[in-house]
Amino acid sequence: MLPVRFLHAADLHLDSPFKGMAALPEPIRERVREATFESLRALVALAERERVDFVVVSGDVYDLADRSLRAQIRFQRALERLAAAEIPVFVIHGNHDPEDGRAAQLNWPQAVHFFAADRVETVAVEKPGRGVIAHVHGISYKTAAVHDNLALGYRGIDPNVCQIALLHTNVDGDPAHGNYAPCSRRDLLERGIDYWALGHVHTRQVLHDRPAIVYPGNIQGRSVRETGPRGCYVVDIDETGRAALAFHALDAVRWHHETVSVQGVSTEQQLKDVLLARLEQVRESADGRAAVVRLVLEGRSAVGRLLRKGRALEELTAELRDGEADRSRFVWLESIDDRSRGELDWEALQQEESFLGDLLRLSVDLQRDEEALHAFAAEALAALDSLPAAAGRPLAAGAEQLREWLRAAEELAADLLAGEGGKDA
DSSP: OOOEEEEEEOOOOBTOOOTTOTTSOHHHHHHHHTHHHHHHHHHHHHHHHTTOSEEEEESOOBSSSSOOHHHHHHHHHHHHHHHHTTOOEEEEOOSSSOTTSOOOOOOOOTTEEEOOSSSOEEEEEEETTTEEEEEEEEOOOSSSOOOSOGGGGOOOOOTTSEEEEEEEOOBTTOTTSOOOSOBOHHHHHTSOOSEEEEESOSSOEEEETTTEEEEOOOSSOOSTTSOSOOEEEEEEEOTTSOEEEEEEEOOSEEEEEEEEEOTTOOSHHHHHHHHHHHHHHHHHHTTTOEEEEEEEEESBOTHHHHHTSTTHHHHHHHHHHTTGGGOTTOEEEEEEEEOOBOOOOHHHHHHOSSHHHHHHHHHHHHHHOHHHHHHHHHHHTGGGGGSOGGGOOGGGOOHHHHHHHHHHHHHHHHHHHSSGGGSOO
16 A cells, blocks of 8 residues: 555535624624634645645534625635645535535646535545545435434545545434434445545544544534534554644634633722733643633622623623734723632531531531431432442442532532522622
8 A cells, every 4th residue: 555645634614604703893804704714725725735645524514504705716716726736635525515505617637526415435545656545435415404414425535545525424323413424433434445535524533443433513603502613634554554643733813712710800800910920821721823712700709790790701702802903912801701609608617507507517417427328318319329330339339539529518508508509798
């Protein structure tokens, strides 16, 4: 088998609308709107720089079946540049851009192959002076809802030539994604393929090493649910058929979901300083990219009472956004999710002649008496002893674990019973 180097990308979702971004200032909105195209340009530059033999794109090139003309022309331009660099491109269409979607009549470079939807096709990749270096197999979606197991139509044809298969699929029924073209890992392992170039799942993951079964994820995060670096793999397959993968980030705008503890924060100035510091940390960690951030406030603090007065949270958000629209490396605060809880006077609550006071006094006694703690836990957890072994054995927990659960129960009870869910009135 001749060694092969190629680039594996999927889920480009060109011209994605980035839902929820309508309220952005115009400069930032335009940068976000252009992000998928910037990522595509980075992909082309990477393929040229790494001198790959070819590029494979495993579905969802476009975001909609009725593809925007702008997205199609931008993709055409990218493929023309790759063709000029003598880098062939192999493409399948997925559930977002099926074959029966509306497509413009454009001229595509001869070095580009779009796989048909009626059968699994096989294309030989030949290089001057090297001969046939790979067989690339693929099938596109005919319609948006494909529920057949397309993997069963694949079969490697020559063990002495690298066999690469493009498939847009949900392997083993990942519940976080639509169950399109479902298949099992076993189905893939039995097809005589050296590298499965998968698409559809937006978080990169390697499901198997040899043969390699790989999701590269999408090239650009599109919402706060798609955080962290997004990009593609450059893959080297050696003479033995083993794949070495190198991930390369391509995203132009990076999404972040940051949890911030406000424990001990008591003034608006302290909170502002804490949040500004976290936003600067995001700026430093974004590798020179622009970023969009959601901050989640957690912990007990007196500041919660201040934030829940009038429009304080909205006004703080606006101030933290101020000036970011003028930065090339902006860090845009998408929102602040206040999940903080009000401070509680535990000593006063323990003295109360109330149901909560009784609970807290019982908890204090159990924390001090290990024998009583175990006896109480045996009674309280008895109903859980019939759970399957995979769920754990609560009754086998040690004293420290029981104390931890007891402290968590105290917090929950206090939040539920100490007025307005534990938050300051």
